[in-house]
Amino acid sequence: MAFGSITVERVDGESVVVATGEQDLSTVDDLERALAEACEHGGSVIVDLSESTFIDSSIAGSLLRYARDAALATVVAPPGAEPRRLLDLLGFAEVAPLAGSRDDALRALRESA
Numbered sequence: 001m002a003f004g005s006i007t008v009e010r011v012d013g014e015s016v017v018v019a020t021g022e023q024d025l026s027t028v029d030d031l032e033r034a035l036a037e038a039c040e041h042g043g044s045v046i047v048d049l050s051e052s053t054f055i056d057s058s059i060a061g062s063l064l065r066y067a068r069d070a071a072l073a074t075v076v077a078p079p080g081a082e083p084r085r086l087l088d089l090l091g092f093a094e095v096a097p098l099a100g101s102r103d104d105a106l107r108a109l110r111e112s113a
């Protein structure tokens with residue numbers, strides 16, 4: 001099993017929550033803490049799942065809650081990747097934008113500013 005990690009980075013004045021490896025019930029509290037920390041910094045919050053190999057419903061639910069509260073600017077999940085498949089099945093793009101790469105997400109934020 002590839003355990004997951006979650007970190008918060010600052011990129012171009014935006015907070016990027018980076019989740020790598022497998023993300024599930026065992027890491028959802030870490031995700032919640034990282035999202036809360038990112039929101040405290042101000043600016044937009046991007047969640048980058050491009051290095052995540054798996055997310056379960058607890059992770060998707062947390063992302064949906066933050067997206068509904070307008071705390072997430074976008075989620076990076078490459079098309080065809082396991083996390084993106086689940087987010088697509090849940091209709092996540094109806095709540096918050098999905099981007100194929102971090103560069104795409106940052107570019108969309110700059111263009112919308």
